[in-house]
Amino acid sequence: MSYLDVLDPDFDFDTPEVHAAQAESWYADSPIGLLVLRYHEASELLRDRRMEHDGKRYMETHGIVDGPIYDWFVPMIVNHEGEHHRRLRGLSNKAFTARRLAALRPFVREQSERLAGRLTGDETRDFVTEFGNRLPLAVMCRLLGVRPEDYDLIGTWTADLGLVFALSGGGDVVARLERAVVGLYDYVGHLIDEKAARPGDDLSSDLVTAHLADKSQISREELSNLLVTLVFAAHDTTRHQLDNAMLAFAGHPDQWTLLGRQPELAVQAAEEVIRWQPSVPTVYRYAVEDFDYQGLPIAKGAYLTMCVKVAQRDPRAYKAADRFDITAVRDVPPLQFGAGPHHCLGAALARVEVSEALAALATRLGPPTLACPVPRMTPIGIQGPEVLPLRFG
Numbered sequence: 143m144s145y146l147d148v149l150d151p152d153f154d155f156d157t158p159e160v161h162a163a164q165a166e167s168w169y170a171d172s173p174i175g176l177l178v179l180r181y182h183e184a185s186e187l188l189r190d191r192r193m194e195h196d197g198k199r200y201m202e203t204h205g206i207v208d209g210p211i212y213d214w215f216v217p218m219i220v221n222h223e224g225e226h227h228r229r230l231r232g233l234s235n236k237a238f239t240a241r242r243l244a245a246l247r248p249f250v251r252e253q254s255e256r257l258a259g260r261l262t263g264d265e266t267r268d269f270v271t272e273f274g275n276r277l278p279l280a281v282m283c284r285l286l287g288v289r290p291e292d293y294d295l296i297g298t299w300t301a302d303l304g305l306v307f308a309l310s311g312g313g314d315v316v317a318r319l320e321r322a323v324v325g326l327y328d329y330v331g332h333l334i335d336e337k338a339a340r341p342g343d344d345l346s347s348d349l350v351t352a353h354l355a356d357k358s359q360i361s362r363e364e365l366s367n368l369l370v371t372l373v374f375a376a377h378d379t380t381r382h383q384l385d386n387a388m389l390a391f392a393g394h395p396d397q398w399t400l401l402g403r404q405p406e407l408a409v410q411a412a413e414e415v416i417r418w419q420p421s422v423p424t425v426y427r428y429a430v431e432d433f434d435y436q437g438l439p440i441a442k443g444a445y446l447t448m449c450v451k452v453a454q455r456d457p458r459a460y461k462a463a464d465r466f467d468i469t470a471v472r473d474v475p476p477l478q479f480g481a482g483p484h485h486c487l488g489a490a491l492a493r494v495e496v497s498e499a500l501a502a503l504a505t506r507l508g509p510p511t512l513a514c515p516v517p518r519m520t521p522i523g524i525q526g527p528e529v530l531p532l533r534f535g
Contacts, residue, residue, distance in 0.1 A: 144170040146177060148521055149310060155423060155451045155521050164452055174310065175445035181459035181474065184448040189482035193427035197221030204309040210323045215306055217367050227483065230368060233352060233360055234487050243490055246285065250495055253280050254502035261534055266513040269530040274385040278495055282376035287337065287344025299325045304378035308523030330369045380492045382421035382526025384499055388510050390419045394466045395509035401468060401500060408501035411468040412493055418466045420478040423451035423525050450477045508535025
């Protein structure tokens with residue numbers, strides 16, 4: 143069995159060592175447990191009912207047994223199964239109906255075109271600050287009915303919530319995450335009271351109305367937790383996906399030029415950047431019972447990491463898997479949104495944002511060029527550059 147030290151500061155999933163491990167077997171060992179390297183096995187295990195998130199165990203594994211982070215993460219919707227999960231998911235689905243997404247698309251397009259206009263000229267710009275962070279933050283606030291003047295107030299908190307999946311990184315992660323949780327819970331409390339008094343045509347108002355009509359359907363505590371979680375889900379992963387898209391195209395300027403000439407490829411291009419440079423390179427699960435998988439004993443409580451970035455370049459699942467090609471029609475969906483009952487609620491919205499952003503940028507600007515090397519990013523957790531200095535040709 144190969145051993146991959148994912149906690150080594152210099153580790154990177156896109157290396158010959160990792161590709162050799164994938165060729166050898168569907169799994170490898172690591173300091174944090176088994177790594178699942180191939181697409182088919184990762185997809186199956188994400189759907190396997192013998193595996194679950196187990197937020198309580200995840201927190202305790204990282205030494206967090208109480209406090210604001212624990213109180214937010216453990217009751218989160220993804221950490222529930224069965225009827226409890228279906229009840230909360232049914233309410234959350236209201237955010238992502240075809241009608242609501244269709245109504246949001248013109249706003250996403252207008253914001254994308256406006257922000258793309260800020261990047262014209264020859265000077266170097268930080269794409270994260272000028273575009274990657276701003277677009278999903280504006281969309282998330284529009285979806286939830288947050289006032290535009292509050293965007294900057296909650297933007298830092300929503301960005302820092304993603305650190306919950308990088309607790310093994312150490313440093314000031316826990317302190318930043320706790321500040322974000324406390325700040326957002328306080329903000330959401332005021333938002334709930336505001337929507338109760340003056341409801342609007344937004345998701346927050348819909349959820350508050352459901353709570354006031356039947357508190358057994360969703361309690362105040364569940365409502366607060368759900369809104370904080372939706373704020374995080376609608377912002378952090380998408381901002382990093384937009385930034386990662388620029389990294390992908392910076393390495394493939396011919397593909398950018400092609401997209402600029404054929405913006406109708408934007409939807410396909412969004413799928414390819416999600417496959418090639420996912421903002422969620424790993425997804426974890428715990429075993430809830432002892433079982434055997436492909437001859438390998440999996441013990442109850444075992445921690446498995448689905449290596450999404452590696453699996454999405456698995457030549458067993460994708461033709462020409464090692465090529466970034468926006469014209470390719472892929473036969474299987476990306477894994478970064480999960481699978482089964484816990485498939486990401488916001489996947490459709492993320493695709494809308496990335497495709498509209500790519501169309502707006504590529505038709506207005508030449509290929510992106512990195513002004514300086516991007517610091518190495520942690521392979522575990524949500525991944526994307528914090529600063530991305532770009533020049534557009």
